[in-house]
Amino acid sequence: MKNFKLENLIRDNVLKLKPYSSARHEFTGVAEVFLDANENPFENGHNRYPDAYQRTLKKKISQIKGLPIENIFLGNGSDEVIDLIFRAFCDPNSDNILICPPTYGMYEVSANINAIAIKKVLLLENFQLDLNAIFQEIDSRTKLIFICSPNNPTGNSMQPTDVEYILKNFDGLVVVDEAYIDFSTQTSFSHFLDKYPNLVVLQTFSKAWGLAGIRLGMGLASVEIVTILNKIKPPYNVNTLTQQTALKALENTLEQKQQIKSILTEREKLNRAFEALPFVQKIYPSDANFLLLKTDNPNQIYNDLKAQKIIIRNRSNVELCEGCLRITIGTTVENDRLINALQNL
Numbered sequence: 001m002k003n004f005k006l007e008n009l010i011r012d013n014v015l016k017l018k019p020y021s022s023a024r025h026e027f028t029g030v031a032e033v034f035l036d037a038n039e040n041p042f043e044n045g046h047n048r049y050p051d052a053y054q055r056t057l058k059k060k061i062s063q064i065k066g067l068p069i070e071n072i073f074l075g076n077g078s079d080e081v082i083d084l085i086f087r088a089f090c091d092p093n094s095d096n097i098l099i100c101p102p103t104y105g106m107y108e109v110s111a112n113i114n115a116i117a118i119k120k121v122l123l124l125e126n127f128q129l130d131l132n133a134i135f136q137e138i139d140s141r142t143k144l145i146f147i148c149s150p151n152n153p154t155g156n157s158m159q160p161t162d163v164e165y166i167l168k169n170f171d172g173l174v175v176v177d178e179a180y181i182d183f184s185t186q187t188s189f190s191h192f193l194d195k196y197p198n199l200v201v202l203q204t205f206s207k208a209w210g211l212a213g214i215r216l217g218m219g220l221a222s223v224e225i226v227t228i229l230n231k232i233k234p235p236y237n238v239n240t241l242t243q244q245t246a247l248k249a250l251e252n253t254l255e256q257k258q259q260i261k262s263i264l265t266e267r268e269k270l271n272r273a274f275e276a277l278p279f280v281q282k283i284y285p286s287d288a289n290f291l292l293l294k295t296d297n298p299n300q301i302y303n304d305l306k307a308q309k310i311i312i313r314n315r316s317n318v319e320l321c322e323g324c325l326r327i328t329i330g331t332t333v334e335n336d337r338l339i340n341a342l343q344n345l
């Protein structure tokens with residue numbers, strides 16, 4: 001970020017864009033009669049458009065995360081935040097991004113949808129970042145580097161000093177995807193937003209919060225970046241039901257903490273059970289709610305489990321994950337059924 005200037009990264013059309021403005025956006029006082037948005041006037045709890053800036057929800061997230069509201073952007077899943085970052089900062093058919101496979105598939109899909117070229121630098125054997133190769137690969141058109149930590153599908157966290165090295169030495173944006181941070185003992189990079197203006201941290205309600213179905217993701221970044229994302233987002237991208245459901249979950253953090261604790265205990269239990277299986281060659285250390293195993297005959301294991309109606313993720317064709325299966329930690333009952341099935345293969 002030595003020569004980091006956000007203005008240089010923003011697409012021209014976004015810089016010049018006059019965003020959509022509803023009557024509700026323009027009026028900030030306290031009104032009593034709303035005849036501005038062509039809504040149905042009969043109250044049923046959902047007849048009004050949602051708060052476009054999710055103020056009540058963000059206030060609660062801000063308290064829980066210890067971050068100013070101005071640094072929080074909310075999207076229809078992190079996947080929408082990823083797409084909006086592309087649309088704000090990457091010029092189609094001209095800019096490129098860098099990813100470090102094996103990693104989450106949506107970075108590549110989103111880049112392809114937006115016609116952005118992809119540079120790939122494989123992780124090292126130990127699934128850490130290959131800093132030398134990354135800095136050899138980037139060029140003046142590289143706008144974003146995606147770092148997933150803890151990483152999907154490998155499960156490990158990236159060394160924080162490596163992530164900081166990239167933040168310090170890359171002049172584009174560094175997107176640190178922390179979808180699994182609540183299962184990890186690592187500190188979130190969201191506490192470094194003041195130090196690194198080129199940092200965007202992604203978090204989600206889909207994993208530890210148990211709310212994959214409501215589609216809610218967070219982009220934590222500088223006020224300047226959040227302002228740009230707000231400018232280009234669909235006005236009502238986070239619906240009322242989602243905002244209400246998330247708020248309710250955030251008011252009961254005890255239940256979330258208990259669930260995380262149970263998942264971590266079960267992760268240990270599965271780890272021990274897998275160690276005893278003759279066809280398991282290696283269990284990779286996990287900071288997430290899944291385990292990656294290297295096995296003999298992964299396809300056969302995958303198919304045998306499928307025949308017993310147990311679905312896991314076959315990653316054996318993924319580079320650096322040859323022979324690997326990814327298994328999400330379930331409930332005690334589900335995990336016991338899995339262990340039993342594996343022992344009887």
Ligand SMILES: *Cc1c(COP(=O)(O)O)cnc(C)c1O
Binds near residue numbers: 078177205212217
């Ligand atoms: C599951 C996952 C997400 C979640 O995406 P949502 O759109 O918020 O559901 C994001 N990043 C990674 C690496 C994931 O594994």
